[in-house]
Amino acid sequence: MKKALDDCQKVAGSKATTLITGESGTGKELFARLIHDLSPRKDKPMVVVNCGALPETLLERELFGHEKGAFTGADDQKLGLFEAADSGTIFLDEIGETSQAMQVKLLRVLQEGAFTRVGGQKTINIDVRVVAATNKDLDKIVHKGEFRKDLYYRLNVVHINLPSLRDRREDITLLAESFLRRIARDLNRLFKGFTPEAINALKIYSWPGNIRQLENAVERAIIMSDSDRIRLEDLPPEITEIKTNDIQIGRSLKDAQEHFKKNFILQSLSLCGGNKTKTAKILDIQRTYLSRLIKELNIEA
Ligand SMILES: Nc1ncnc2c1ncn2[C@@H]1O[C@H](COP(=O)(O)OP(=O)(O)OP(=O)(O)O)[C@@H](O)[C@H]1O
Numbered sequence: 083m084k085k086a087l088d089d090c091q092k093v094a095g096s097k098a099t100t101l102i103t104g105e106s107g108t109g110k111e112l113f114a115r116l117i118h119d120l121s122p123r124k125d126k127p128m129v130v131v132n133c134g135a136l137p138e139t140l141l142e143r144e145l146f147g148h149e150k151g152a153f154t155g156a157d158d159q160k161l162g163l164f165e166a167a168d169s170g171t172i173f174l175d176e177i178g179e180t181s182q183a184m185q186v187k188l189l190r191v192l193q194e195g196a197f198t199r200v201g202g203q204k205t206i207n208i209d210v211r212v213v214a215a216t217n218k219d220l221d222k223i224v225h226k227g228e229f230r231k232d233l234y235y236r237l238n239v240v241h242i243n244l245p246s247l248r249d250r251r252e253d254i255t256l257l258a259e260s261f262l263r264r265i266a267r268d269l270n271r272l273f274k275g276f277t278p279e280a281i282n283a284l285k286i287y288s289w290p291g292n293i294r295q296l297e298n299a300v301e302r303a304i305i306m307s308d309s310d311r312i313r314l315e316d317l318p319p320e321i322t323e324i325k326t327n328d329i330q331i332g333r334s335l336k337d338a339q340e341h342f343k344k345n346f347i348l349q350s351l352s353l354c355g356g357n358k359t360k361t362a363k364i365l366d367i368q369r370t371y372l373s374r375l376i377k378e379l380n381i382e383a
């Protein structure tokens with residue numbers, strides 16, 4: 083993450099086309115804005131286009147504009163988003179969703195800084211900084227022939243990859259606390275923080291929706307909480323739920339029970355940071371019994 087921030091700062095000063103990759107919710111749009119805001123273009127427009135949201139013909143009209151009479155209903159000339167972004171930045175989100183024909187047109191803009199409006203002849207020159215993003219593995223779709231290699235190279239002048247939240251667990255506490263402060267303030271609530279169990283649960287969870295999901299989870303917890311600390315039970319169920327779907331059918335009941343028990347105890351232990359007294363309390367069993375179970379089930383605590 084620190085590297086991604088440093089890279090943003092470095093590339094902001096240049097006009098280099100920048101490709102931001104990362105899973106959903108890792109902050110691609112936030113970083114694109116950061117690049118724009120740190121750049122000499124910061125007082126010029128930043129235009130955001132979701133390339134995956136529109137069918138090709140509509141996307142083309144949106145991006146490049148059209149001349150009067152270009153198609154039925156084109157009563158007037160309309161400027162496109164590239165022209166709107168002139169001297170500023172255009173953020174092409176979900177670039178991996180664009181059709182082959184659109185990729186050719188984008189390549190021309192990147193190579194020549196020029197395009198023609200739909201139904202037009204005139205070449206229009208613009209000065210736009212392009213930042214593109216995708217949560218697809220572009221390497222893979224280039225390999226499969228679904229994405230043009232030449233466009234990929236043009237986009238990939240600078241590449242910033244945002245790590246998934248599960249690969250930067252050390253940041254979870256800080257992020258959660260800063261969301262808590264901000265959202266609590268917005269909702270006019272006062273909080274002292276999270277209980278250690280709640281924080282541990284956040285650190286153990288796999289976060290398929292990354293930072294966006296964490297932000298939403300904290301907001302929900304604030305709304306659900308009636309104390310001055312966010313507790314385990316305030317967190318959304320999917321975060322505290324134990325995943326048992328890895329128990330295969332076709333095994334004996336005893337086997338399945340043992341598997342569940344082991345998993346459950348392991349996760350409870352990590353929740354309590356390995357503290358057996360606390361874990362026993364949560365499980366509502368004696369500490370000595372917990373120690374016996376740990377030994378019997380071969381749990382590496
Ligand atoms: N480093 C960060 N610190 C604080 N908040 C962040 C950070 N990164 C992302 N966020 C927040 O997480 C949410 C998701 O970020 P963003 O929309 O930029 O993700 P994305 O990668 O574009 O997701 P998607 O692929 O789903 O479009 C936003 O509310 C954003 O403000």
Ligand SMILES: [Mg+2]
Nearest residue numbers: 107110111175
């Ligand atoms: Mg996004």
